Amino acid sequence: MEEEIKKKWKSILFTLVVASLMLSYFLFVFDISLNSKYFVKRDFSKAFLYRKTGNCALFKTYLIEDAGSWEQKCLEEKRLDSPPIKDFYIKDITITQDSAFLQVALSRSSTGEIKALELKGEIKDYEDYYFLNYVMKRGIDEKRFMFILPQTKWSIAQEMTK
Numbered sequence: 001m002e003e004e005i006k007k008k009w010k011s012i013l014f015t016l017v018v019a020s021l022m023l024s025y026f027l028f029v030f031d032i033s034l035n036s037k038y039f040v041k042r043d044f045s046k047a048f049l050y051r052k053t054g055n056c057a058l059f060k061t062y063l064i065e066d067a068g069s070w071e072q073k074c075l076e077e078k079r080l081d082s083p084p085i086k087d088f089y090i091k092d093i094t095i096t097q098d099s100a101f102l103q104v105a106l107s108r109s110s111t112g113e114i115k116a117l118e119l120k121g122e123i124k125d126y127e128d129y130y131f132l133n134y135v136m137k138r139g140i141d142e143k144r145f146m147f148i149l150p151q152t153k154w155s156i157a158q159e160m161t162k
Contacts, residue, residue: 036095036100036138037093037095039152039154040093040095040100040102040136040154041090041093043062043136043153043154043155044090044102044104044134044136044154044156045090046062047059047062047063047155047156048085048088048104050062051074051077051085052084052085052086052088054074054077054078054084056071056074056075056078059071059074060074062153062155062156063155063156064137064139064155064156064157065157065158070156083108083109084108084109085106085107085108085109086107086108086109087106087107087129088104088105088106088107089104089105090102090103090104091103091104091105091131098137098138099135099136099137099138099157100135100136100137100138100154101133101134101135101136102133102134102135102136103131103132103133104131104132104133104134105129105130105131106129106130106131106132107128107129107130132159132160133159133160134156134158134159134160135156135157135158135160136154136155136156136157137154137155137157138152138153138154139152139153139154139155140152140153
């Protein structure tokens with residue numbers, strides 16, 4: 001028995017290394033809470049990129065509650081009925097179990113109305129970015145990893161405004 005092990009030690013070592021790498025990769029992909037900030041940031045950025053570019057159907061897939069009114073906002077921004085999002089960045093993320101709280105800085109495209117109000121003096125110290133807070137919830141995505149295993153997906157649950 002020991003002779004067979006000595007002969008096959010390279011293949012056993014290779015198998016152990018490959019198995020440990022695969023296990024590490026799967027633990028990363030399944031979001032075991034060590035890397036949740038990465039997945040929260042990834043999913044929020046995807047959702048808002050869809051909103052920013054006017055792809056309201058895909059943006060809606062990242063919403064949990066009140067998807068109809070969010071989609072309506074997205075469509076208004078797409079038609080330029082309201083100022084579209086110019087840029088956004090995630091300032092801070094805190095995670096508590098299956099919930100994430102984000103502080104996001106948004107800027108919207110300047111419109112003629114804002115510039116006119118600035119010239120009249122009705123808007124003073126207009127800031128390009130303003131901050132909003134969002135709540136995201138962890139769930140299971142419909143897509144499968146390797147067509148078998150479920151994937152973690154963070155979806156927007158709520159926008160907290162003043």
